[in-house]
Amino acid sequence: MDLALLRTFVTVHRAGSFTRAAALLGLSQPAVTSQIRTLERQLGRPLFLRQARGVTPTSIGDELAHKAAPHLDALVEIAETGLDDDSSLRTLHLAGPPEFTAERALPALTELTGEDGQGFALRASFGNAEETLEGLSAGHHDLAICTARPRGALLTATALCDEEHVLVAAPRWAEQIGAGQPDGKPEPALEQVPVVEVHESLPLVSRYWASVFDSRPAAPGTVVVPDLRAVLACAVAGAGLAVLPRYLCAAALERGDVVALHEPAVPPLRTYFLVVRTGTLAMPHIARAHEWLQRAAADWC
Secondary structure, three states, rough: HHHHHHHHHHHHHHHHOHHHHHHHHOOHHHHHHHHHHHHHHHOOOOEEEEEOEEEOOHHHHHHHHHHHHHHHHHHHHHHHHHHOOOOOEEEEEEEHHHHHHHHHHHHHHHHHOOOOOOEEEEEEEEEEEEHHHHHHHOOOEEEEEEEEOOOOOOOOEEEEEEEEEEEEHHHHHHHHHHHOOOOOOHHHHHHHHOEEEOOOHHHHHHHHHHHOOOOHHHHHHHHOOHHHHHHHHHHHHOOOEEEHHHHHHHHHHHHHHEEEEEOOOOOOOOEEEEEEEEEEOOOHHHHHHHHHHHHHHHOOO
C-alpha cells in the first residue's frame, strides 16, 4: 500500500475535511480527493462519509486510522530526527494570548533558542483562542497555548496550568467600598465601581461574578482595552475594578498599587492548554518545546 496514500488518509481523518487536509499537505483538494478514492478502491470499502461540512470516517476508516497513524508518526519522527543533524536551526511557530505568552511562555522558551545543536529559532504570534486554534489547524503554527480545549481528532490538547483570577482596584476604590468583601452577593457599593476589561462583553468580570456571586455584573465597561497588561495599568491609575490573573498583578498587589477587593474561599480558575496538531509531537523541536513548557509550568501554579 502506498505510504503517500496512507499519509493523506490519516491527515484527512484527523482534519475531518478534505479542504483542511489539502492545506496541511500542500496539495490541491482534487488531489486529496483523488488519493482517498484510490485508497478506497484498493481496499474495496468506503473510508469516509461525505457531508455538507467535511467528512466523517466510517468504521473501517476509524480502524485503519487506529492501525496506521502510530506507524506513520514513527516514520515522521525518524525522518525529523535525521533532519536535526543539519546545521540550520529549525523554527518553532508559537501562538497564544499576548499576556500569558509574553510573560510566561516566551521567557521559558528563549532558553531553548540558539545554536547549541538542539535549539531552534522562535517565531510568536498573538491571538484569542478561536484565532489561535484556527491558525494551528491550518498549519500556520506548530504549538499553541489557549484557554479552550479543542474538539475533534486534528488537534491534541494537554492541560498546562491553572491561573487564579483576582478582583482588584486602586486603593482609593478599596477605601470607598471596603476591601475584602465576604463571600455571597456583591455589596451594592461594589456594583457602582467602574469596570476595566478586555472586551465589551466583560468576559473576565462576568466569569468572576458568576463563579463567586452567582450573578451578573451590573456596571458596564468604562474602559475597554484588548490587553490585560493595559487593563492592569488602567486599574492602577484608578479607572475602576478589574479581574486579572494573579501572576500578572502579583507585583502590583505587593507594592500596593492595587488591592484585592474580594477574597473568596475558592478563587475562580482558568486552565491553559498546550495544543498541537495530532502527530506533530514526533517532530523533535515541537516535542522539546512542549515538554519544556510543561516543566516550566510546574513553577507557575
